[in-house]
Amino acid sequence: MKRIAILFLILLLFIPAAVLAEESYTFDAAETEKKPYHFGGYVEFKPVLFGLDHDAAFYKLRFYNDPQGQTLPEWNGRVQLEGSYEKELFRLYAKTNTDLKYGYAGGSERSVFYEAYGSLKPADSLKVDAGKKTLKWGKGYAWNPVAFADRPKDPDDPELALEGYIVATADYIKSFDGPLKTFSFTPVLFPVYNHVNEAFGNDYKLNVAGRFYFLLYDTDIDLIFMTGGSRTDRYGVDFSRNITTNFEIHGEFAYIRNYQKNVIDAQGNPFTVEGDAQSYLIGLRHLTTFDLTTILEYYHNGTGFSGDDMKNYYAFINRGYNVYQSTGNTAPMTAAQQMAEGNYGRFSPQENYLYLRLSQKEPFDILYFTPAVTWMMNTDDQSYSLTPELLYTGITNLELRLRMGIIVGGRNTEYGEKQNDYRIEFRAGYYF
Amino acid sequence: MLKMAMVLITLLMTLPAYAIDGTALLKQVDRNLNPESYEAYRKLINIEPDGKRKEFTMYSAKKGQDKIAVLFLAPASDKGRSTLRLGDNMWLNIPNIGKPIRITSLQSVVGGVFNNADIMNLDYSAEYDVESVSEAAGNYLLLLKAKTKTVAYDRLKMWVDKGKKLPMKIECLTEANMLIKTLYFKDHKDFGGGIVRPAVIETDSPLYKGYKSVMIFAKIKKRAFKDEVFTLTFMPNLDSLR
Numbered sequence: 001m002k003r004i005a006i007l008f009l010i011l012l013l014f015i016p017a018a019v020l021a022e023e024s025y026t027f028d029a030a031e032t033e034k035k036p037y038h039f040g041g042y043v044e045f046k047p048v049l050f051g052l053d054h055d056a057a058f059y060k061l062r063f064y065n066d067p068q069g070q071t072l073p074e075w076n077g078r079v080q081l082e083g084s085y086e087k088e089l090f091r092l093y094a095k096t097n098t099d100l101k102y103g104y105a106g107g108s109e110r111s112v113f114y115e116a117y118g119s120l121k122p123a124d125s126l127k128v129d130a131g132k133k134t135l136k137w138g139k140g141y142a143w144n145p146v147a148f149a150d151r152p153k154d155p156d157d158p159e160l161a162l163e164g165y166i167v168a169t170a171d172y173i174k175s176f177d178g179p180l181k182t183f184s185f186t187p188v189l190f191p192v193y194n195h196v197n198e199a200f201g202n203d204y205k206l207n208v209a210g211r212f213y214f215l216l217y218d219t220d221i222d223l224i225f226m227t228g229g230s231r232t233d234r235y236g237v238d239f240s241r242n243i244t245t246n247f248e249i250h251g252e253f254a255y256i257r258n259y260q261k262n263v264i265d266a267q268g269n270p271f272t273v274e275g276d277a278q279s280y281l282i283g284l285r286h287l288t289t290f291d292l293t294t295i296l297e298y299y300h301n302g303t304g305f306s307g308d309d310m311k312n313y314y315a316f317i318n319r320g321y322n323v324y325q326s327t328g329n330t331a332p333m334t335a336a337q338q339m340a341e342g343n344y345g346r347f348s349p350q351e352n353y354l355y356l357r358l359s360q361k362e363p364f365d366i367l368y369f370t371p372a373v374t375w376m377m378n379t380d381d382q383s384y385s386l387t388p389e390l391l392y393t394g395i396t397n398l399e400l401r402l403r404m405g406i407i408v409g410g411r412n413t414e415y416g417e418k419q420n421d422y423r424i425e426f427r428a429g430y431y432f
Numbered sequence: 433m434l435k436m437a438m439v440l441i442t443l444l445m446t447l448p449a450y451a452i453d454g455t456a457l458l459k460q461v462d463r464n465l466n467p468e469s470y471e472a473y474r475k476l477i478n479i480e481p482d483g484k485r486k487e488f489t490m491y492s493a494k495k496g497q498d499k500i501a502v503l504f505l506a507p508a509s510d511k512g513r514s515t516l517r518l519g520d521n522m523w524l525n526i527p528n529i530g531k532p533i534r535i536t537s538l539q540s541v542v543g544g545v546f547n548n549a550d551i552m553n554l555d556y557s558a559e560y561d562v563e564s565v566s567e568a569a570g571n572y573l574l575l576l577k578a579k580t581k582t583v584a585y586d587r588l589k590m591w592v593d594k595g596k597k598l599p600m601k602i603e604c605l606t607e608a609n610m611l612i613k614t615l616y617f618k619d620h621k622d623f624g625g626g627i628v629r630p631a632v633i634e635t636d637s638p639l640y641k642g643y644k645s646v647m648i649f650a651k652i653k654k655r656a657f658k659d660e661v662f663t664l665t666f667m668p669n670l671d672s673l674r
Contacts, residue, residue: 025475025477025632025646025648026648027473027475027648027649027650029650029651031473031475031489031505031506032473032489032491032505032650032651034671034674040508040511086672091672121669121672124657124658124660124661124666125658125660127669136529136531137531138531139531141533158529159526159528159529160528161528171665171666173660173663173665173666174660175658175659175660175662175663181518182663182664182665184663184664184665186665213664213665215518215521215663215664218519218520218521220534220664240534241534242520242521242534242536244581244582245520245536245537245538245581245582245584246536246538248534248536250534285533285534287536287538287539289538291539293539361539361540361543362543365639365640365641365643367478367480367486367543367544367640367643368486368543393509393543394480394484394486396486396487396507396509397507397508397509398509399509431507431508431509431511432508
């Protein structure tokens with residue numbers, strides 16, 4: 001009897017634990033209430049260590065008068081604030097971006113509105129926006145040759161937020177039954193005047209752009225144009241479609257009329273080449289049953305420089321560097337820097353590129369952990385960058401990323417002439 | 433004569449089981465779970481083996497057989513993300529990246545055991561045919577087969593509460609009958625407007641041993657939406673529906 005009583009007591013002790021193990025979940029109604037205003041943001045801390053290539057043209061260009069050691073640390077910070085206010089049909093939205101940098105040349109800070117616009121939405125099928133806004137056209141992951149009204153994204157980090165342009169735009173949407181499920185039209189007025197989008201192109205022009213979107217036979221199709229004089233007229237088409245549930249293909253084609261390319265010859269004399277240019281991209285995204293995502297893209301940049309153009313530019317830098325070393329004259333290097341700030345220093349300046357990204361979601365059942373590797377190759381000169389990375393998002397609102405960029409290429413190749421041999425970067429980002 | 437009577441009685445006893453119209457039952461289950469067009473709020477909790485949790489709050493809008501849009505309200509890192517499903521087409525819109533990218537049903541935009549097909553689930557009867565229906569321990573057991581190869585799970589085993597005509601448990605299987613995950617429907621609640629259904633769906637998976645994900649429903653409400661709401665162009669504006 002005593003034993004039974006003890007057993008009963010033990011059972012009584014364990015029953016509450018068993019009941020507690022059956023968890024209860026709460027969902028507070030306050031979590032679903034909508035407020036007319038919203039405020040949020042993002043802060044980032046990103047230390048970077050560059051392994052410098054002292055023989056590379058872009059090292060000489062940047063550090064010719066301030067030589068560095070084998071490695072160069074840099075401390076970066078970023079603060080983004082965003083807020084919105086909504087009342088009936090109207091909405092105001094703003095997003096700021098502040099970049100902080102502390103490197104070999106000291107500290108710097110740059111603050112700018114990435115977006116700031118007002119919206120009027122009289123119906124679900126119609127919305128009008130005016131202000132600074134990013135449009136983000138195109139289907140490519142690493143490049144978007146049809147994103148005529150956007151700033152170019154960095155293929156090394158294509159998911160970064162971009163600064164917009166000041167535009168007036170609208171979205172008109174119409175849905176249908178049948179093979180054409182959706183049609184939408186997005187007209188854009190794109191002014192370029194003093195202090196208004198003035199870096200975009202020729203001043204005192206009111207450019208017009210537009211996008212027609214169709215969801216036709218389960219395929220996303222966009223027809224895009226831009227005209228108006230700040231840049232030469234351009235037309236584009238893109239598409240995206242799932243071949244199977246886990247296999248998507250996409251592509252973009254851009255036709256740019258009378259594109260003017262400023263280049264230098266072997267003697268360093270500048271001249272302009274003018275002609276119609278065609279850029280295109282074809283890509284795929286594939287997901288395996290074990291959650292390996294593959295993104296593969298080929299990009300032809302019709303406005304890019306040929307291998308010979310780049311060799312001439314590298315030779316121009318090397319001659320300027322030698323002049324500086326022997327005479328102290330900085331003029332040739334200053335001229336080369338100005339060219340770099342133009343097209344020579346832009347992302348993907350040459351003609352043909354291949355991009356491959358493999359990311360494995362949650363390997364070994366580690367939730368929120370995604371290792372990835374990205375390989376980007378200039379197929380004209382076979383130089384490339386290889387970037388393995390580890391991403392962890394397991395802590396709410398915190399994103400941790402460690403990546404290393406290894407650059408491989410000989411002299412007179414795109415990646416071989418970059419300022420670094422490698423780069424190690426840690427990024428901690430917190431959303432609030 | 434006695435033999436004939438026995439056969440007749442046996443036939444009459446078995447008749448109710450064979451008389452169940454599986455397709456009608458599945459449609460009834462769908463309607464009991466949600467109105468055909470509705471809005472709802474959901475909280476999704478991923479629970480790791482050590483008890484660590486990650487929570488997401490979402491707003492959903494569904495219309496008809498093949499349209500559903502989901503907007504993430506929390507946490508801050510995911511706020512503003514939205515997903516859209518039009519039949520077999522699925523997209524994810526991340527505000528920073530901006531343009532919607534195509535995603536697949538087996539991926540998960542939230543990590544954890546729930547995948548995109550679970551988060552953007554359409555009516556079961558829209559995606560599955562009833563292969564068989566039987567009675568098991570006083571409830572119905574439906575064996576469902578995907579109508580097309582594009583559906584996330586090839587087969588489902590659905591245990592249905594006989595009285596309430598609501599799912600109690602669903603096993604999601606591959607074509608070879610390998611168990612991918614199990615969904616447990618719990619905590620029946622009256623949401624108003626005649627909607628009485630489980631407020632909690634728990635899931636676990638032999639592929640994620642020790643992990644558990646939970647979906648909690650709130651404010652399920654019948655609501656009509658325009659078709660234009662379920663388009664790529666509208667995705668950044670989903671919050672205006674709330």
